[in-house]
Amino acid sequence: MANPVILTVDDDPVVSRAVARDIRRRYGDRYRVLRASSGPEALDALREVKLRGEQVALLLADHRMPEMTGVEFLEAAMDIFPAARRVLLTAYADTDAAIEAINVVDLDHYLLKPWHPPEEKLYPVVDGLLEAWAVTPDAASAEIRVVGHRWSAPSFKVRDFLARNLVPYRWLLSDDPEGVRLLDAAGATEADVPLVVTPEGKALVAPSEAELAALAGLTVVPACDFYDLVVIGGGPAGLGSAVYGASEGLRTVLVERRATGGQAGQSSRIENYLGFPDGVSGAQLTDRARRQAVKFGAELLSAREVVGLSEAGGARLLRFGDGTEIAAHTVVLATGVSYRVLDAPGLADFTGRGVFYGAAATEAPSCVEQDVYIVGGANSAGQAAVHFSRYASRVHLLIRGADLTASMSRYLIDQLERIDRITVHPHTAVVGGAGDGHLERLTLCDTRTGEARSVDTSWLFIFIGAEPRTDWLDGVLVRDGRGFIVTGPDLLAGGRRPAGWSLSRDPYHLETSVPGVFAAGDVRAESVKRVASAVGEGAMAVSLVHRYLEAQ
Numbered sequence: 270m271a272n273p274v275i276l277t278v279d280d281d282p283v284v285s286r287a288v289a290r291d292i293r294r295r296y297g298d299r300y301r302v303l304r305a306s307s308g309p310e311a312l313d314a315l316r317e318v319k320l321r322g323e324q325v326a327l328l329l330a331d332h333r334m335p336e337m338t339g340v341e342f343l344e345a346a347m348d349i350f351p352a353a354r355r356v357l358l359t360a361y362a363d364t365d366a367a368i369e370a371i372n373v374v375d376l377d378h379y380l381l382k383p384w385h386p387p388e389e390k391l392y393p394v395v396d397g398l399l400e401a402w403a404v405t406p407d408a409a410s411a412e413i414r415v416v417g418h419r420w421s422a423p424s425f426k427v428r429d430f431l432a433r434n435l436v437p438y439r440w441l442l443s444d445d446p447e448g449v450r451l452l453d454a455a456g457a458t459e460a461d462v463p464l465v466v467t468p469e470g471k472a473l474v475a476p477s478e479a480e481l482a483a484l485a486g487l488t489v490v491p492a493c494d495f496y497d498l499v500v501i502g503g504g505p506a507g508l509g510s511a512v513y514g515a516s517e518g519l520r521t522v523l524v525e526r527r528a529t530g531g532q533a534g535q536s537s538r539i540e541n542y543l544g545f546p547d548g549v550s551g552a553q554l555t556d557r558a559r560r561q562a563v564k565f566g567a568e569l570l571s572a573r574e575v576v577g578l579s580e581a582g583g584a585r586l587l588r589f590g591d592g593t594e595i596a597a598h599t600v601v602l603a604t605g606v607s608y609r610v611l612d613a614p615g616l617a618d619f620t621g622r623g624v625f626y627g628a629a630a631t632e633a634p635s636c637v638e639q640d641v642y643i644v645g646g647a648n649s650a651g652q653a654a655v656h657f658s659r660y661a662s663r664v665h666l667l668i669r670g671a672d673l674t675a676s677m678s679r680y681l682i683d684q685l686e687r688i689d690r691i692t693v694h695p696h697t698a699v700v701g702g703a704g705d706g707h708l709e710r711l712t713l714c715d716t717r718t719g720e721a722r723s724v725d726t727s728w729l730f731i732f733i734g735a736e737p738r739t740d741w742l743d744g745v746l747v748r749d750g751r752g753f754i755v756t757g758p759d760l761l762a763g764g765r766r767p768a769g770w771s772l773s774r775d776p777y778h779l780e781t782s783v784p785g786v787f788a789a790g791d792v793r794a795e796s797v798k799r800v801a802s803a804v805g806e807g808a809m810a811v812s813l814v815h816r817y818l819e820a821q
Contacts, residue, residue, distance in 0.1 A: 308337030420707035422621025433528035504531025506790025507603035509807025515567035530555030537656030609734030623708025645732030753794035
């Protein structure tokens, strides 16, 4: 195991070198000392350390930094390494900010600059904090190793599942020396990838998502057979329902097919969510909500797909894909939507091998100095374009319309216009793809003239349409023509309640055509497709659950 990390953050190069020098002089034999020149740079470093399964013992951050203050950095860093000790470097005039930070980020100490001599003003403080951390350090992240081929779709699925569930892992190419050694030790070949190796040395060849979930310590088996509330779907609406349901005393379980967060969880930056003026990544927002739900006692089931819903007297039965069942008084359907498949010749063959649906953040570092193509004109596509522009030589955003104003938020349009590496191509559609083993070329078409052209690229990310994936509810609930779940007053036709409705009252606002079953978020017909509204509907659904239970 590598030495624990001490990270220093200061935008002043002189101060940055001085603090790193003093820390390294005293602790360099036992700790790995890293330094960063800004909060965002330091957060990137922390994420890399986290993925490697290492530990962070101490964070020292200057308060006055232009991109992100020290307090803001420490608050964000808490989500990555909550047990790391936190120190704010301040000037005499910043003592009020330091006092505020004690409440905001549970600050361990603040140091006034300059701290010389360090033997009197720096080392005693750091000694005490490191001793305290050593008693209860971060749990060493289990280093899961994944061996795969660069253009293997199953390998991508494994990496994507682990990344979206915030499980640290180490990625090794199957032709790397260490990758070859692991394959040999497991008795596998390059044709068998992906290979997943646990910290204990157990090797799994092409594991299922359920096996991966169990391997990563995620819960896959429900603790009991009956609940007050079952929430299906772990996006913003589902997490909102789980937090409010559990916090209000309902025995709550959330069931997620892949990973909590949904499409929002894949967003690199959400900048218009209330309460986060500097923006927040989808993964960070999701992780906070997940931990909040667990804190209140909600149970989270991962890698479990619900394939059936039925009534059994006053209970609602939910059937999993493996045939097992759980029951509940009430259900909230928050299954969200999926991106629509881009139906163009050749693309289906390269899914996971150059063609990706959604942000696929695991692929961004591999796009360095290459051309990336993104299809879609909504906020998710714009956020992905901004994210990939940090890696790619050029990002091409392809839209069918004349401009982005009809489908994208103004703040995001302005942001795209300020980034030289991003080019928006109006009236453009992808009509084909080709390559040998992975995507190598795209055929683009001008939707006005029909003129086609070929471009070389290995990267296509698709953000088009929204399909609710509710076929499993056919004949059970009323849905509209596109498959979205109809709720509340929209179920009333000519003042008549839906067929089979068994109660003397009309359906509540978010209630479906089955009493006690509610829908929230993007899967609901006529819903507002925004993170904030999804969270709000998730919370509102719980208030209606209480009303339903009180009337039983």
